[in-house]
Amino acid sequence: MSNAAAIHHAFEAGKGIFRLAPNWVPRSFCIPGRRIKLHPDDYYAPGGKRGGIDERWLGCTTPADNGPLTAPNEGISHLIDPEDRLIPLTDAVAELGAELLGERLWKKYGGWPVYSKFFDNLGPLPHHVHHREEHAKKVGRRGKSECYYFPPQLNNHNGHFPFTFFGFEPGTTREEVRECLVNFSKGDNKITNLSRAYRLEPGTGWDVPPGVLHAPGSFCTYEPQQASDVYAMYQSLADDQIVPEELLWKDCPPEKRGDFDYLVEVIDWELNVDPEFAKHRFMRPLFAKEEVSMRADGYLDRWICYRSGEVSAKELTILPGRTAVIRDEAAYGLIMMQGHGTLNGMKLETPVLIRYGQRTNDEYFVSEGAAREGVAIVNESDTDPVVMLKHFGPENPEWVRFTA
Numbered sequence: 001m002s003n004a005a006a007i008h009h010a011f012e013a014g015k016g017i018f019r020l021a022p023n024w025v026p027r028s029f030c031i032p033g034r035r036i037k038l039h040p041d042d043y044y045a046p047g048g049k050r051g052g053i054d055e056r057w058l059g060c061t062t063p064a065d066n067g068p069l070t071a072p073n074e075g076i077s078h079l080i081d082p083e084d085r086l087i088p089l090t091d092a093v094a095e096l097g098a099e100l101l102g103e104r105l106w107k108k109y110g111g112w113p114v115y116s117k118f119f120d121n122l123g124p125l126p127h128h129v130h131h132r133e134e135h136a137k138k139v140g141r142r143g144k145s146e147c148y149y150f151p152p153q154l155n156n157h158n159g160h161f162p163f164t165f166f167g168f169e170p171g172t173t174r175e176e177v178r179e180c181l182v183n184f185s186k187g188d189n190k191i192t193n194l195s196r197a198y199r200l201e202p203g204t205g206w207d208v209p210p211g212v213l214h215a216p217g218s219f220c221t222y223e224p225q226q227a228s229d230v231y232a233m234y235q236s237l238a239d240d241q242i243v244p245e246e247l248l249w250k251d252c253p254p255e256k257r258g259d260f261d262y263l264v265e266v267i268d269w270e271l272n273v274d275p276e277f278a279k280h281r282f283m284r285p286l287f288a289k290e291e292v293s294m295r296a297d298g299y300l301d302r303w304i305c306y307r308s309g310e311v312s313a314k315e316l317t318i319l320p321g322r323t324a325v326i327r328d329e330a331a332y333g334l335i336m337m338q339g340h341g342t343l344n345g346m347k348l349e350t351p352v353l354i355r356y357g358q359r360t361n362d363e364y365f366v367s368e369g370a371a372r373e374g375v376a377i378v379n380e381s382d383t384d385p386v387v388m389l390k391h392f393g394p395e396n397p398e399w400v401r402f403t404a
Contacts, residue, residue: 059333
């Protein structure tokens, strides 16, 4: 059977829903936090040179950018067809187009413009930036907005540093930041001395627009984001680890390498020195509909990422012993956090431990057609809720109405 035929077969068998295989991504500069359910023996499965696995990418058609050792299709999600074969989700998007993503997204983007991930680092990351569109396109990339949510189910321990630095203290000058960047190769450039750290709280999240400096803390994080792996590290020493200077100039046009003024230009200054940054960027979950009526229908639907027009996310809970038909207005990727049951008759399970390369029943991609028709979710437990996280693409019509 050809790939195209297998894709259509899987799409029809799942009634517009694809089952996805776990998609692990190593990072050479990170130490795994060991909270993403990977077997303890497998966190370095790709080899020591690749670094540890501290990310699982979800519903993704964006390749990881991990340098010359990056494996083929690294970061790309794969659907599992009825014969247990793996097919890149990129192939399915190209084959099905609007039938999978909906006419609105397909016409505007010609692909799936977002993905999500679990980021699970034992310590903090360096203060870094994801470029705005105007700077990303200079190196053939897209800008990247991202959101954070800290699932309680994956944060049984806080890691080494449960605080995240965002932006700069009000009153910080461009000259002070430039001096830190000039000092990058001299050891600790002390850029976070100019920043402000916020204590992280399970069950909450943050919005991080492109151009905002951030040094993520050591919580395990669910990160819906634009489909791009563009970034540059602006901190030279983090958690007692030296950051290679190459990462300071990552995604910098060749003619701008060595130009520290350009690095400052990449920063969205107004957002970084916003004196009410927390007020504008912090997110507590908000009910998508009236709580009493949702409980009566056996579920709770909450927006967890809702401050960005580029990507949004929900946490859906099906109450113990209940069945609910859930309708959304856009395609989405989902990952199970708790419980077990069925999704349009397909198995839903939340594994405790996953071997590298193992298939699971905890991740799916739902087409716009299936989402609009309604997905029947059965919670087969009398005591345990079914909890899943769902990420959506730009300007989800329901999000547009909710935030109007």
